[in-house]
Amino acid sequence: MNAILKVQNLKKIYGRGCDDCLGTNPPYSKDNKCPTCGxxxxxxxxxxxxxxxxxxGIVGESGSGKSTVLSCLYFNQQATDGKIFYRGIEGGEKDLFNLNAQTRRQLQNIHFGIVYQNPHLGLNFNVSGEGNVAERLLVAGKRNFNTIQNSVHSLLERVALSPSRYKDFPKYYSGGMQQRVQIAKALISNPELILLDEPTGGLDVSVQAKILDLIRSISRELKVAMIMVSHDMQVIRLLCKRIIVMKHGRVVESGLTDRVIDDPKEAYTQTLVHSTIQ
Ligand SMILES: Nc1ncnc2c1ncn2[C@@H]1O[C@H](COP(=O)(O)OP(=O)(O)O)[C@@H](O)[C@H]1O
Ligand SMILES: [Mg+2]
Ligand SMILES: [Zn+2]
Structure with missing residues (x-):
């Protein structure tokens, strides 16, 4: 398996579903609602x-299903159907949706990392910045205090959080600092894959640019694979060589970012390109 991760026919229905939407060809609707059961x-x-x-990159307008895809990959939501294979578990032979709870936690705590737009989802606000990063090592089974502290501090340094702020609680951090700590927390277990859900969504443009720079340099330095979700084609263009474009819960286009931007096959993709690049 050359790929790290293979996602096949992923489906998520919120609600009970019916024969139509649970079947292989769910009806299409612009508001994402199954016309039969709602x-x-x-x-x-x-x-x-x-x-x-x-x-x-995964790009698409709001409501196109981007976060749902990431939530299913990180097991925050239970997928309705589909399979995922990951190279790091049983050589990529085992469908991750069939894993026992313990292996699933290992995936979340060690192999995969996640960064959310909303820092409240990614950080424990009752614990200091360094405590947040250390927590992930503790749940991954590390026990040596000095080793933990050294790794946490060197990573916080890498994401450029000033040492005088390590012991502060997340509510006292700026939006950019909260995202830096989330990134450090995701990275501390040496994951093979990081999921980023609009990580710069709520930030000022100048802060956003710095965080995007950090993400790009970390990806080059550590060779960690990432899935970057954004509704902003400019963000995606900066970071991603390859993208998939989602609309109303479906992948409508995929390929090399340059090709998709220069020669979008779908009118929808053209709209996304033009709404953010010009
Ligand atoms: N927990 C949930 N319960 C019910 N519907 C949801 C839930 N999360 C998302 N949705 C709906 O699923 C669709 C896709 O949402 P989402 O994955 O958040 O899209 P995106 O991240 O692209 O904005 C939307 O119609 C949204 O309202
Ligand atoms: Mg979203
Ligand atoms: Zn239905």
Whole structure:
């Protein structure tokens, strides 16, 4: 398996579903609602691979299903259907949706990292910045205090959090600092894959640029693969060589970012390109 991760026919229905939306060809609707039962078809027929060290972009308008895809990959949501294979577990032979709870936690705590737009989802606000990063090593089974502290501090230094702020609580951090700590927390276990869900969504443009720079240099330095979700084609263009474009829960286009931007096959993709680049 050359790819790190293979996602096959991923589907997520919010609600009970019915024969129509749970079947192989769920009905299409612009508001993502199954016309028969009213359940939300948040994503369906999503297929993609992630290769070592790459940053794969997922772009699409709000409500197109991007976060749902990441939530299913990180097991925050239970996928309705589909399979995922990951190279680091049983050589990529085992469907991750069939893992026992313990192995699933290992994936979340060690192999995969995640960074959310909303820092409240990614950080424990009752624990200091350094405590947040250390926590992930503790749940991964590390016990030696000095080793933990050294790794935490060197990573916080790498993400450029000033040492005088290590012991502060996340609520006292700026938005940019909160994202830096989330990134350090994701990285501390040496994951093979990091999932980023609009990590710069709520930030000022200048702060956003610095965080995007950090993400790009970390990806080059550490060769960690990433899936970057954004509604902003400019962000995606900066970081991702390859993208998939989602609309109403479906992948409508995929390929090299330059090709998709220069020669979008879908009118929808053209709109996304023009709404953010010009
Ligand atoms: N927990 C949830 N329960 C019900 N519907 C949801 C939930 N999360 C998302 N949705 C719906 O699923 C669709 C896709 O949402 P989402 O994955 O958040 O898209 P995006 O991240 O692209 O904005 C939307 O119609 C959204 O309202
Ligand atoms: Mg989202
Ligand atoms: Zn239905």
């Amino acid at each position: 359940s939300i078809i948040a994503c369906t027929d999503v297929n993609f691979d992630v290769y070592p060290g790459e940053i794969l």
